Amino acid sequence: MKLSLAYLGPTGTNTETAALTYSAWVSKNRQLTTVLCPYPSIALALQSVEKGEVDLAVVPIENSIEGSVTVVLDTLWQSSNLQVHQELTLPISHGLLSFSQSLEQIKTVYSHPQALAQCQKWLESFLPQVQLVPTKSTTEGINLLQNDHQAAAIASPRAAELYQVPLLKPDIKDSLDNSTRFWIVRYSLRDLPSEEANLGSHLSLAFSLPKNAPGALVKALEIFAKREINLSKIESRPTKRSMGEYIFFIDLEGNSQDLSINQALTELSSCTEILKIFGNYHLLPISA
C-alpha cells in the first residue's frame, strides 16, 4: 500500500522538501512508500484530502518570520473533516537565483509572497530599487530567468540545483531563525495504516465567541491558565461575517486524554459559540 501526499508544487518548493522529509520518515518508521502529488495552491492541496483524491496533505502552517499561513487556518475552520495528523518543523533557506553576474544588474525579483516577506529587510538593504513580483510558488519565477538576465528569483538552494540556475547569493535572510512548521493533514473519517495508537503531545483548536460578550476571550483563556495548561500560540482571524468578529486559533501542549485538558475542553465548549478540535498530534523529531 502506498500513501498519497498532496503538496504545493511544482518540484523545488519548500513544501516539497517537507513532503520528501515526511516520506523518508514514513518509509523508515512505518515501512510505507509514499507518492507525492503536486497541487497548484495550498487550498487545492487541502481540498484534495477532503475529496478523497489523496490520503494526506503537507501544508505550511506558520513561519517564524512571517507568521501564520492564513489560508490553512481559514480552510481548517470551514472544513468539517480535516484533521491535523502530525507536525514537522524545517529550517528554511532562501537563495537568490539569477543568470546575472552581479546584484547591480537585477531589476526584478520573483517569489512567493511569503518568501518575499521573509526576505523583506534583505531586499530593502541590498536591492532597494528592484520590482518585486509575487508568484504562486517559490519556483514559478525560475522559468522566466533564462530569458531575462536582469531578473532573479528567491527560492531554495535545492531549486537552484534542480532547475540549473546559478545561485547569485546562497543565503539571504532577515533573521537567524527562519523555520516553518508544516502540518500533515488527513481526512478524519478515514483510517490510515500508520495510525498512532497513543494520542499526540500537541493539540490545536479554534473557537468563535458569543456576540456582544465583553471579556469572553479572557474567560476562555482563564480556563487554560487556571489549570496551568501552556498555550504555545494564539492567533485571531476574522469570522468574515462582520468587522470585529473573530475566530481564535490556539495551539497547546497536552493530550486530550489528560484529565485537566479534558475538563478544560468541556468547560471551553460551554462558553464558546463554535468549538473545533483540529487534532491531537505528535511533532515528528525531524531536523533537515
Next chain:
Amino acid sequence: MKLSLAYLGPTGTNTETAALTYSAWVSKNRQLTTVLCPYPSIALALQSVEKGEVDLAVVPIENSIEGSVTVVLDTLWQSSNLQVHQELTLPISHGLLSFSQSLEQIKTVYSHPQALAQCQKWLESFLPQVQLVPTKSTTEGINLLQNDHQAAAIASPRAAELYQVPLLKPDIKDSLDNSTRFWIVRYSLRDLPSEEANLGSHLSLAFSLPKNAPGALVKALEIFAKREINLSKIESRPTKRSMGEYIFFIDLEGNSQDLSINQALTELSSCTEILKIFGNYHLLPISA
C-alpha cells in the same frame, strides 16, 4: 498650508478612495487642503512619514474578510515614531474588469493578494479554472487587459471608470460585509495644524512578553478584564526572533486620560517585556 498624504497608489486603488475621503473630511472640518502622494507599497508610504517626506500616510489596517494587513502591524512595531492619528472605515466594492464579453472566456485574473483573497469563494464558484496572478495594487493588472481579452482584473468600480475598462461583473464578493479599516498615521514628534484638543475614543497598543512565562498572556489580558475595559481586537504576530515568540496587538475602546485605562497601562507595562502605545485616536464619522 497643505497637508501631504502618502498612500498605496497608483490612482484607482481602494486606499486612494480612503485618501480622497479623508481629504474631503479635512477640507470640511479643518479648512485645510491636502496633496495626495502615491507610493508603490504600503511599507514605503509609512516610511515616507518617518522620513518627513509627507505629513501623513493612509494605510489599510484590517479587512472584515481577510483580516489584518500584517505589514502595517510589523512596521508600526519596528518604528519608534509612527503614531495612529485617526481611523476611518470604508465599505469595499470589488468588480471584475475585462474587455471580454463573458466569464467563459476568462483565463487569467489579476489583483492585489488581499483582493484575490477577499473574492476567493466567488472565484472558486464562477472561475474555478483561471490562473490568479497577484499584483502590487488592485489597479496594476488593469494595464494588461487592453492587449489580452482573456484576462480580467479585480478592482473597484471607480477604477473601471478611471481606466475606461468595462465592468464585466459590477459586484463580486464573498460576504455581505466587506469593509476595510484605514489608519491615518503621523510622525509622533511633529505638530500638525489639525491637532485634536481632546484625546481619542480608541487606543491601540502592542506588547511582547517575558520569555518562558506560561500564563503571561492571560495575566496581561486580565488587567483589562478586571476593569471591564472592552478589547475590540487581539492579534498576534511573530517577533521574528524565534518560532513561538509573539507580539500581541490590541485595540481597545477608551481614552488614556481615563483613570481605569491609565492604571491598566501602568500595570501592563510592569508585566510586559516591551509595551508600545500606537495612539489614542478618533474614528472619523465617515461613510462613503
